[in-house]
Amino acid sequence: xxxxxxxxxxxxxxxxxxxxxxxxxxxxxxxxxxxxxxxxxxxxxxxxxxxxxxxxxxxxxxxxxxxxxxxxxxxxxxxxxxxxxxxxxxxxxxxxxxxxxxxxxxxxxxxxxxxxxxxxxxxxxxxxxxxxxxxxxxxxxxxxxxxxxxxxxxxxxxxxxxxxxxxxxxxxxxxxxxxxxxxxxxxxxxxxxxxxxxxxxxxxxxxxxxxxxxxxxxxxxxxxxxxxxxxxxxxxxxxxxxxxxxxxxxxxxxxxxxxxxxxxxxxxxxxxxxxxxxxxxxxxxxxxxxxxxxxxxxxxxxxxxxxxxxxxxxxxxxxxxxxxxxxxxxxxxxxxxxxxxxxxxxxxxxxxxxxxxxxxxxxxxxxxxxxxxxxxx
Numbered sequence: 271x272x273x274x275x276x277x278x279x280x281x282x283x284x285x286x287x288x289x290x291x292x293x294x295x296x297x298x299x300x301x302x303x304x305x306x307x308x309x310x311x312x313x314x315x316x317x318x319x320x321x322x323x324x325x326x327x328x329x330x331x332x333x334x335x336x337x338x339x340x341x342x343x344x345x346x347x348x349x350x351x352x353x354x355x356x357x358x359x360x361x362x363x364x365x366x367x368x369x370x371x372x373x374x375x376x377x378x379x380x381x382x383x384x385x386x387x388x389x390x391x392x393x394x395x396x397x398x399x400x401x402x403x404x405x406x407x408x409x410x411x412x413x414x415x416x417x418x419x420x421x422x423x424x425x426x427x428x429x430x431x432x433x434x435x436x437x438x439x440x441x442x443x444x445x446x447x448x449x450x451x452x453x454x455x456x457x458x459x460x461x462x463x464x465x466x467x468x469x470x471x472x473x474x475x476x477x478x479x480x481x482x483x484x485x486x487x488x489x490x491x492x493x494x495x496x497x498x499x500x501x502x503x504x505x506x507x508x509x510x511x512x513x514x515x516x517x518x519x520x521x522x523x524x525x526x527x528x529x530x531x532x533x534x535x536x537x538x539x540x541x542x543x544x545x546x547x548x549x550x551x552x553x554x555x556x557x558x559x560x561x562x563x564x565x566x567x568x569x570x571x572x573x574x575x576x577x578x579x580x581x582x583x584x585x586x587x588x589x590x591x592x593x594x595x596x597x598x599x600x601x602x603x604x605x606x607x608x609x610x611x612x613x614x615x616x617x618x619x620x621x622x623x624x625x626x627x628x629x630x631x632x633x634x635x636x637x638x639x640x641x642x643x644x645x646x647x
Contacts, residue, residue, distance in 0.1 A: 271473045273299040273447075275631060276466050278454050278489050279481035280306040282430075282617060283610045285437040285448075286624035287481060289359075292444035294632060299475070300448040301468060303485075306438050314586065315506045315538040316364075317519055317528050318349050319618045320395055320424040324372055325526055325542075326594070327386050335389050338594050340642045342393040345615065346424050347638055348622030355621060361436035363428045364533045370425030370519035371400075371409065373416050373571060379523040383420045396423040411515055413573055425519045427530050430617060457492040462606060464493075477631055481610040484589040486597075493604050497597065499611065501587040503554055505545035507564060510579045511535030516572075525567035537578060539568050545585030554585035590614050598623055598644040599630045609646070 275291055277284045280302025288298045302308075320342060327335055349367065356363050374380040387397040398421040400408065405419045438448055449470060456467040457478060466473045482489045484501030516531040526541035543560035547553070561583055568575055590613045591597075597609040610627040612619040622638070629636040640647045 271299075271471060273297045273473060273475050275299070275477045275479060276301060276464070276473055276475040277479045277481055278466075279483055279485070280304075280434075280438070280448060280450070281481070281483055282434045282437070282620035283483065283612070283624060284479075284481035285434050285441060286621050287479060287610050287627055288441040288446040288448070289437045289444070290625050290628035291631065292441045292446040294628070295445075296632070298441070298446040299473060300438075300441070300446060301452050301454055301466070301473075302448065302450050303453045305450055306434055306448065314430050314588070314617045315528060315530070315540045316427050316430045316532075316617065317530065318352060318367070318426040318428060319370070319519075319615050320345050320349060321370065321372065321420075321422050321521075322386055322390060323614075324383070324386065324521060324523055328382060334593070335386075339389045339393050341595060342390060342395055344596070344622055344626075344638065344640065344643050345618050346395060348619045349424055349426060351621045351625065352426070352428060355433075355436075359436040359440050361432060361439075363432050363436060365426065365428045366517070367424070367426035368517045368519075370422040370521065371405075371419045372422070372521040372523055373405065373412060373419040374523040375416055375570070376524075377417060380418045383418075383523055387420050390422070397421070398423070409516075409518065409520075411572055411574060413571060416571070427519055428617075429532070433617075433620075454489065454492070457489070459493065459604075464606070477606040477608065479608040479610055479627065479631065483611070483616070484587045486589065486609070486611050490601070490609070493601075493607050495601055495604060495607075497609075498591055499597075499613070500590060502590050503545040503547040503585055504540070504542050504588055505556055505560055505583055505585045506538060506540040507561060507583045508581055509537040509539070509575070510581050512537065512578050520571065522567050522571045524570060525563070527564065527567040527571065529568055529571065536581075537575065539564055541567065554587070556583045556585055588614060589616065595645050596623060596643065597646065598627055598640060599646045602646060
């Protein structure tokens with residue numbers, strides 16, 4: 271079997287890239303070892319982030335913050351792109367952009383928030399500092415113990431169960447082929463292209479794109495490249511349906527928390543709390559302590575959630591790197607082998623990252639300047 275581009279990974283990164291390439295008439299094959307959207311792309315909570323992560327800002331300091339901050343430009347561009355996708359893909363992705371609120375319970379937390387906002391504004395992110403009265407006027411359901419917040423106008427949410435399938439369907443309509451339950455066992459450079467050995471047979475391709483998420487490090491090693499990519503077990507909680515209450519994406523400066531309400535009424539409560547992984551079997555399981563801590567943070571922010579029942583908690587793997595910087599474009603030293611990997615917040619950045627990598631695969635100037643953003647540029 272022969273194709274122009276093989277994409278390894280059938281999550282949001284792989285399927286959106288397949289769409290943008292197929293749209294240009296490029297012959298594409300996507301290889302996915304499980305079902306499409308099975309891992310992080312479908313198991314995340316659907317947040318569209320545009321802020322520097324608060325915990326990492328506090329833990330890693332200003333040097334890390336200055337290196338990471340330019341990435342916010344890509345995230346902002348990607349959220350803008352999200353706003354066009356429902357029309358382009360002819361699919362209801364439940365996209366909304368009401369903004370995000372990082373809420374403080376103490377004056378010390380407010381000082382940290384205000385300091386972080388300085389770095390965000392330098393990257394063109396609109397950040398508005400709210401005093402207590404303004405906060406409670408905007409979100410009267412939060413605890414009256416809260417003293418203020420930073421309001422990021424660019425943030426929002428979408429449905430992770432709908433996005434990847436919509437991209438996959440559109441890609442196939444433009445000629446892309448997608449193979450499920452197919453493993454990639456080896457990649458061999460042949461001339462200016464590659465032979466990709468899979469469980470369904472050999473596929474020859476002019477170019478290969480590694481969009482394998484947490485498995486991207488293993489795939490990169492097949493072409494002799496070592497990348498500092500790992501998978502981190504986390505979990506997300508969902509409640510029963512409730513009357514509309516929360517339209518924003520909420521964070522709490524007092525602990526790890528992201529909280530939003532889905533279009534159908536459920537509250538999605540997360541924040542990167544760890545799940546358990548059996549290192550012998552690689553099986554994930556729910557961590558009860560993380561549930562308790564996550565719910566404690568949610569109730570500190572919105573006490574009325576006490577009466578809403580928690581229905582389900584699911585574990586997932588998120589791909590991450592130590593510096594949080596994306597790996598986009600051709601890998602130095604390996605001609606025609608590309609990466610499409612955005613760590614930690616790949617759901618937010620997925621569409622724009624894919625458009626950029628599609629541009630680079632096609633040999634043209636990327637849709638935005640990624641100098642200082644991608645590790646490779």
